[in-house]
Amino acid sequence: MTVPSFQPLQGMSDLAAPEIYLWQEVEETARRILALYHVGEVRTPILEPTGLFVRSLGEGTDVVQKEMYTFEDRGGRQVSLRPEGTAGVIRFLAGQGDEAAGARVYYLGPMFRAERPQAGRRRQFHQLGVELIGPPNPAQDVEAVAMQQHLLNAWGLHGARIEINTRGLPDEQDAVSAGIRRALEPDAGRLCEDCRRRLLTNVLRVLDCKQEGCRALVDKLPPVTDFMGQESRAYLEEVKRLLALMELPVEINPRLVRGLDYYLHTIWEIKHPALGAQDALSGGGRYRIEWEGAVVEGVGFAAGLERILTALQQEKGHPAGTAQGRPVAWIVSQGAGTLEQNLVLAQTLRRRGVPCGLALDGRSVKAQMRAANRSGAAFAVIRGELEREKGLVVLKNMKDGTQEELELPALLERLLLATRAEVAST
Ligand code: HAM
Numbered sequence: 401m402t403v404p405s406f407q408p409l410q411g412m413s414d415l416a417a418p419e420i421y422l423w424q425e426v427e428e429t430a431r432r433i434l435a436l437y438h439v440g441e442v443r444t445p446i447l448e449p450t451g452l453f454v455r456s457l458g459e460g461t462d463v464v465q466k467e468m469y470t471f472e473d474r475g476g477r478q479v480s481l482r483p484e485g486t487a488g489v490i491r492f493l494a495g496q497g498d499e500a501a502g503a504r505v506y507y508l509g510p511m512f513r514a515e516r517p518q519a520g521r522r523r524q525f526h527q528l529g530v531e532l533i534g535p536p537n538p539a540q541d542v543e544a545v546a547m548q549q550h551l552l553n554a555w556g557l558h559g560a561r562i563e564i565n566t567r568g569l570p571d572e573q574d575a576v577s578a579g580i581r582r583a584l585e586p587d588a589g590r591l592c593e594d595c596r597r598r599l600l601t602n603v604l605r606v607l608d609c610k611q612e613g614c615r616a617l618v619d620k621l622p623p624v625t626d627f628m629g630q631e632s633r634a635y636l637e638e639v640k641r642l643l644a645l646m647e648l649p650v651e652i653n654p655r656l657v658r659g660l661d662y663y664l665h666t667i668w669e670i671k672h673p674a675l676g677a678q679d680a681l682s683g684g685g686r687y688r689i690e691w692e693g694a695v696v697e698g699v700g701f702a703a704g705l706e707r708i709l710t711a712l713q714q715e716k717g718h719p720a721g722t723a724q725g726r727p728v729a730w731i732v733s734q735g736a737g738t739l740e741q742n743l744v745l746a747q748t749l750r751r752r753g754v755p756c757g758l759a760l761d762g763r764s765v766k767a768q769m770r771a772a773n774r775s776g777a778a779f780a781v782i783r784g785e786l787e788r789e790k791g792l793v794v795l796k797n798m799k800d801g802t803q804e805e806l807e808l809p810a811l812l813e814r815l816l817l818a819t820r821a822e823v824a825s826t
Contacts, residue, residue, distance in 0.1 A: 411515070411523030417725055422709055426555055427508060430528050433554045434506050437547050439530055442505040444488035446512075450478040456487040456689045458661025460602055467513040481512035485529040485702060486662070486687065493533060494694035503533040508705075520678030520707055529702035530684075536697065538638040541666040541686055544699045546646055548670065548682060555708060556716055560672045560681055562649065564639070565656035566625060567663045567685065568632035577603050579627035587617050604657045610677055623654030635665050662687040666699065672707070674714035681707050728819050730772035731758035734765050734784025742783055745793075745808075754815045756781075772798065778818055781811065 408414055415423060431441075450470050457464050469481040482488055485507045493500035508528045515521050530547065534540050545562065552560050568576060581603045584591070588599055592611045599606065607618050625633050643650050650668070658667045667685035675681065684701025731746050733739045742758055749756050757775050759768050765782075772780045782794040793811050796803045806814065 409523070411517035411521075413522070413524070419709070421725055422712070423705070426705060426708060426712070427528075429554050430506075430508065430551060433551050434530065434547075436550075437504070437543075439504045439506050439532075439547075442489055442492065442507055443509070444482075444485070444492050444507065446482055446510065447473075447479050448482055448488050448491070450480040452487050452491055452691065453480055453483060456490065456662050456691065457484070461659055461661055462605070463513060463659065467515050469512050469514055483513045484511055484660075485509070485527055486531060486700060487689070489529075489531050490689045490696045490698075491691050493531075494689075494691045494696050497694075500533055500696065503531075506530045518678070520675050520710065522706055526705040527702040528705060528708075529700060531698050531700035533696060533698040536635070536665055536686060538635060538642055538666070541639055541699050542642040542646060542648070544684065544701060545643065545650065545668060546648055548668075548684065548701050548703070549648055551703070552670070552681075555712060557672070557681075557708070557711055559674070559715055560670050560711070561651060562668060562670050563653035563656050564643070564650050564666065564668045565653050566628070566632055566636040566639075566665055567658070567667050568624070568628040569664055570688070572628045572632060576624050576627040580604065580607070580621060580624070583621050584617065590617060605659070607655045607657045608659065618655055621655060624657070625654065632665065639666050658683060658685055662689050664688055668701070670703075672711040674711045675707055678707070680704070681711060726776035726778075726822075727755045727757040728777060728822055729754060729756040729779045729781050729815050730768075730775055730777035731756060732765060732768040732772060732780050732782045733758070733762075734782065734787075736762060737785055738783050738788055741788060745781070745783070749812065749815060752812060752816065754812075754819050756815075778822070779815065781815075 450468070453468060454464050463483050468483050470478060473479050489505060489507060493503055496503070506529060509526060510524050511527050512524055514523055517523060530544065532540055532544055545564070549562065581599060584599060584603070584606060588596060590613055591599065591606065592609065592614050595606045595609050595611070595614050606614060609615065609618070625636065640652065656667060656669060658669070663685040665686040668683070669680050670682040671679045672681045673679070682701055682703035684699070686699040688695065688697045729749065731742045733742045739760065739762060743760065746756055746758050757777065759771055769780065778798060780796040780798060782796060787793055787805070792805045792807060794803055795806050795811060795814065
């Protein structure tokens with residue numbers, strides 16, 4: 401016999417009240433801030449050809465090697481749930497030809513990575529991502545970092561740290577890997593088992609290792625810029641100069657690497673102490689992606705919204721969605737004859753913008769008052785046969801228990817005022 405399960409798949413979540421109000425708040429703030437930067441929304445499909453991710457993120461990356469949900473669709477095509485948003489957006493923009501030059505877009509939605517679930521690491525998670533299209537330009541990189549910082553502050557986060565580094569140019573990658581490998585080899589025996597393997601396969605991943613022993617060795621490594629040419633170093637210096645000009649509080653982390661192959665020049669990661677081992681709130685950088693012969697260059701970032709919410713709850717002790725979603729009035733019907741009259745009243749109030757609730761199942765007045773209480777409504781509007789005959793309603797203040805009789809126009813006025821006060825306080 402199978403046990404009924406109401407749980408979603410492992411590593412995935414149902415999002416509902418009250419947390420959903422915090423999600424909506426974070427999303428609305430993001431849309432408001434991004435409009436200030438003249439960045440418009442784009443929505444691309446969640447399912448894409450697998451080849452898009454393999455080619456843009458890189459064949460050897462962890463995301464492509466181990467984390468994609470890949471399957472054959474009914475037409476025998478290899479498709480994958482998107483593990484990140486940049487590749488799909490670039491596919492879309494590559495198809496726009498010249499019109500994509502200078503495009504500035506954002507996206508907000510679910511991403512999928514079949515990782516081992518742990519705190520802060522989900523199999524379905526949500527990203528808010530931004531992509532600014534344009535050839536390498538330190539000023540554009542700094543604009544993206546500033547935008548990212550503005551978003552964090554607008555969400556109410558102040559404890560985050562921005563770490564910056566450079567990936568250099570694509571043709572310097574081999575020299576960087578060889579240099580880091582040479583520097584690590586004498587201590588190879590002190591690396592963890594995974595890193596001893598990474599030394600041969602993907603040495604830059606050693607720089608991300610969370611094991612104490614490996615971190616101690618990584619801290620002593622020369623900065624990656626030691627293995628890069630003058631152009632990359634000068635680019636980083638210009639980025640640093642502009643960051644200082646903009647008074648952006650960033651730290652240069654000379655050993656920061658990012659796990660996706662499309663990056664070049666500026667890369668960054670934003671960390672928050674509330675997040676434990678999975679401490680990246682957001683990551684980004686400059687990239688160059690080729691798709692179907694079109695080359696798209698740009699700079700962008702994506703923030704993990706689950707992690708943003710965790711950090712917010714920790715920093716602000718955020719009372720997730722207490723006020724929102726709460727009706728201002730709950731209409732209570734006394735006697736079967738008033739029910740349909742109250743259905744009309746509720747509709748009138750809602751059309752005028754007053755959030756209100758009522759029960760339509762003819763339950764007792766006592767049960768309806770309990771429902772009014774549970775809903776968190778500020779007022780109960782009670783209307784029985786007697787009041788109906790007099791053309792009145794009873795308005796009960798749920799907080800102090802006081803009651804008064806009102807005519808309908810006065811009721812509407814009172815509830816509209818209460819609605820405005822509620823909106824102003826959230
Ligand atoms: P990423 O660093 O792979 O970059 O992901 C960005 C953010 O998504 C992370 O900092 C983290 O907050 C969140 N995230 C990633 N994996 C998970 C997970 N399994 N569970 C919860 N949150 C997660 C990108 O995806 C790039 N596309 C960013 C970018 C845009 N670069 C240029 N443009």
